[in-house]
Amino acid sequence: MLIIGELINTSRKAIRPAVERKDTAFIQDLAQRQVEAGAHYVDVNCGTLVHDEVQTMEWLVDTVQEAVSQPLCIDTPRAEAMEAGLAGVKNGQPMVNSITAEKERYARILPLVLKYKAKVVALCMDDKGVPASAEERITIIRRLVTDLTADGVPEDDIYLDPLITPISTGDHYGQAVLETVRFIRREYPRVHAVCGLSNISYGLPNRKILNRAFMIQTMAAGMDAYILDPLDKAMMGFVYASQALLGQDSYCGQYLSAHRSGLFE
Known part of the structure; x- marks a missing residue:
């Protein structure tokens, strides 16, 4: 089981001001506590700082690596910020978060995955958007695995994210993810499955209960990696x-x- 600590993300209210004022002690303490709690990777995301994302990503990568020896998951859709983060990685094999089956994004991110020999989170979406059914997800997954492996990415470095949609917007969305994970485990035993859990409960009360219950269900279906709060x-x-x-x-x-x-x- 691979745990990716999700907390260093400027979309979080407590994190953005700390990153903006370059609060080294705060960020390093948060990185250390996630690792001590069981994180194998530390995710770094400063995507809300659109105008300074490249420079901020460089600072975050350096700052976190001064505090922990675990490898980093560089989390951004922007190729420029992704390369800035990957170029600064010194600890272990980095992870790219993320690539998709969207033609433009795939073309921009794939060269960085190959250049830095990174693991890669592959989101189950294409130019049509986020799929609604398990069948649509499976179609995209087949294409992602075929393309990534043909382009030289080892199966063991691929982490497929079936993309969780809130069950508050559709009764079938939980089952769609579970069916997709079972397919991944059955058809691609050397490929991994990863997800962030919080979307499943969006718009509902007692969100942590739903997130934890869905984590157990997805593990039983074959999920072997999570982006979550290890605290x-x-x-x-x-x-x-x-x-x-x-x-x-x-x-x-x-x-x-x-x-x-x-x-x-």
Whole structure:
């Protein structure tokens, strides 16, 4: 299970002012706490700072890497900001977040994935937009895997994101994601599946409950990576518990370590 810590993102109210004033201590503390809580990658996103995104991305990458040794997930649709972030990565194999099947975006981002030998989050959308059904998602996934592997990206470096749509806008959207993840696991066993969970509960009360429940359901379907808040102890507890129950945790070692650390208290 790969956990990508999502908190260093300027779309979050507490993060944008800290990034704008270049608050090194704040950002580094947040990076360290995410890693200590179990993040394998740290996501960095400053996309709301449109006019200064390139320079800010460079600062964020340098600042986070001074504090943690985990690799970074460079999160932006802009090729210029993506390259600025990737060029500064020193720790491990970087991750690109993200590429899509949209022709223009694919053409701009693919060369960076190859140049920096990065893992890549591939969003299940094309020039028609976000698909509504599992069938439409599967069609796009087939194209993404075919194109990415033909262009030289190893299957193990591909992280397919089926794109979660709020169930408040359609009863079938949760099932569409689960069907898509089952397809990925069945047809492409060496390719990974990743998602951010929070969209599933958008517009509804008690959002964290829905997010955690959907995480368990998607894990059972075959999801093996998440972009989430690792400081959410209940969420991380369900990650470790689910891995143990699904036979993904040898002799329940990670579950027991989490118990000894007090995670479940």
